[in-house]
Amino acid sequence: MDAKKIFDMTEQLYIKRSSLVSLWQEVAENFYPERADFTTRRTLGTDFADNLTTSYPLIARRELGNSFSFMLRPTEKSWFHVMVKDETSDDISAELQDPEAKAWLQRATKIQRKAMYDRSAQFIRATKEGDHDYAAFGQCALSVEMNRQRTGLLYRCWHLRDMAWCENEEGKIGTVVRKWKPTVRDLVRIFGSAKVHQETNQQAERTPFEEADCRHIVVESDMVDGSWNTPYVSIYYDAGHQHVLEMIGVYSAIYVIPRWQTVSGSQYAYSPATVAALPDARLLQAMTYTLLEAGEKHTNPPMIAVQEALRSDISVYAGGVTWVDSAYDERLGEVLRPLTQDKSGMPLGMEMARDTRFMISEAFYLNKLNLPQRAPEMTAYEVGQRIQQYIRDALPLFEPMELEYNGALCEETFSILLRAGAFGSPFDLPESLQGADIQFRFESPLHEAIEREKGNRFVEAQGFLAGAVQLDPSTALVVDAKTALRDVLEAIGVPAGWVNSQEEVDAIMQAQQQQQQAATLLAGMQQGADVMKTLGDANKIMKEGQ
Numbered sequence: 001m002d003a004k005k006i007f008d009m010t011e012q013l014y015i016k017r018s019s020l021v022s023l024w025q026e027v028a029e030n031f032y033p034e035r036a037d038f039t040t041r042r043t044l045g046t047d048f049a050d051n052l053t054t055s056y057p058l059i060a061r062r063e064l065g066n067s068f069s070f071m072l073r074p075t076e077k078s079w080f081h082v083m084v085k086d087e088t089s090d091d092i093s094a095e096l097q098d099p100e101a102k103a104w105l106q107r108a109t110k111i112q113r114k115a116m117y118d119r120s121a122q123f124i125r126a127t128k129e130g131d132h133d134y135a136a137f138g139q140c141a142l143s144v145e146m147n148r149q150r151t152g153l154l155y156r157c158w159h160l161r162d163m164a165w166c167e168n169e170e171g172k173i174g175t176v177v178r179k180w181k182p183t184v185r186d187l188v189r190i191f192g193s194a195k196v197h198q199e200t201n202q203q204a205e206r207t208p209f210e211e212a213d214c215r216h217i218v219v220e221s222d223m224v225d226g227s228w229n230t231p232y233v234s235i236y237y238d239a240g241h242q243h244v245l246e247m248i249g250v251y252s253a254i255y256v257i258p259r260w261q262t263v264s265g266s267q268y269a270y271s272p273a274t275v276a277a278l279p280d281a282r283l284l285q286a287m288t289y290t291l292l293e294a295g296e297k298h299t300n301p302p303m304i305a306v307q308e309a310l311r312s313d314i315s316v317y318a319g320g321v322t323w324v325d326s327a328y329d330e331r332l333g334e335v336l337r338p339l340t341q342d343k344s345g346m347p348l349g350m351e352m353a354r355d356t357r358f359m360i361s362e363a364f365y366l367n368k369l370n371l372p373q374r375a376p377e378m379t380a381y382e383v384g385q386r387i388q389q390y391i392r393d394a395l396p397l398f399e400p401m402e403l404e405y406n407g408a409l410c411e412e413t414f415s416i417l418l419r420a421g422a423f424g425s426p427f428d429l430p431e432s433l434q435g436a437d438i439q440f441r442f443e444s445p446l447h448e449a450i451e452r453e454k455g456n457r458f459v460e461a462q463g464f465l466a467g468a469v470q471l472d473p474s475t476a477l478v479v480d481a482k483t484a485l486r487d488v489l490e491a492i493g494v495p496a497g498w499v500n501s502q503e504e505v506d507a508i509m510q511a512q513q514q515q516q517q518a519a520t521l522l523a524g525m526q527q528g529a530d531v532m533k534t535l536g537d538a539n540k541i542m543k544e545g546q
Helices: 003-016 018-031 056-072 099-116 123-137 184-191 198-206 272-299 345-363 380-420 445-471 473-477 481-491 502-545
Strands: 080-085 141-146 153-158 163-167 173-180 214-220 232-238 243-250 303-305 336-338 438-442
Touching: 003 018, 003 163, 003 173, 003 214, 003 232, 018 056, 018 123, 018 272, 056 123, 056 272, 056 345, 056 380, 080 099, 080 380, 099 153, 099 380, 123 141, 123 153, 123 272, 123 380, 141 380, 153 380, 184 198, 184 243, 272 345, 380 438, 445 473, 445 481
Parallel strands: none
Antiparallel strands: 080 438, 141 153, 163 173, 173 214, 214 232, 232 243, 303 336
């Protein structure tokens, strides 16, 4: 399949998802008005939320989107670690027998973190935009690649309006296409005047800031004519001139598209938060408008006036004067009076609005984001049960993101840096790591809560052990206190420098045993000397008595 056929194929992807774009537009109008330009074209300075009467749905989405970076990518700590998967178990091994391999992995973690958080890489900006797309639409489109100068990484988040993709036979995203509208000047700067269309060169001289209609397509290499030694092929295509700007083989998919919740038969995901909250958001907007209108009628009620009895306009503002005909007889009734209204429905409306806001908060998991607070009167068992409940509530929300979002980003970044030589020469790779399955272990407040649960288990075990020892003293030998204490200290985040290694503890115990043995020996020698002295004194007394 040549580039023209691939372009025609990807254009069909945009046609098939046209109804989905309409849904995204409605979701954005209710929860993310900054992104509400899927089907409309806005100008700079447009009021984003001019169609809304309450901002609560926006705030709910904002809180959920902001919580992703706090829970999964806390900048105050190294939230990911390059590890090797243990072939004998499903766990990622944190302890390697080879010190050289362990040192290499720790060094690779530091190098990758420094590259990702370099200011020119724009990692924080891209992931912040991606987090809010993920919260609102259930997916986001990020790209990870080296910058054009190949001096560092470059992360970008793309508008879902411009993206389309399809899955391969394994259910993985295999083809990704992006609509791209660079200026003709940038197009010439990026690809050079020799690669762009001749008309583009002329436009760059006449109207350099005119936009060009381009596509960036990444497909699996077996779909493209020719023999390729890479798993993917990257194609930059000038759709306006039906001209190939660049077609090269690439080792990475370039695009990382984490998907929150998918349904069978569709390559596009959805946000369970906005799916559940969209009816309530519509209802809340209508209720708020009604309550505002009712409140305005109560504070500035409609008036009833007697025709031809008024000599001026009705002035109901502060300090206003309304002139009445002097010939009017007040016994016929007030010439101007407010319309009587029934206000009994206002409390019910306010209660319904509060209930709707609560449902939106539930839909966006806002009641499941904060760790449970420990009160002074709580027992260790009660604290443990509350933390367990928090873990059960939060894991379904954040656990998929670690694999689909953080895991995919870190793996893509690691492979790019490895090929770029950021970790050194491939020949310097320790032998134990060659061919190993490199994976990532993540740290977050959620994982910290899971690990801290070991402390509560340790306290509970102490209570059970104390009761068992009273019945049978030999049960004190059941629990390996040293191993348990090390696990608990590591779980609660005690710095490694504060804890002696097992070798140091063994050496200290051996020294204490030697000191104890020496003290026992000295005590025995002293006791023997005292006995000899006593015997000598007794012999001396006996001789003197004779």
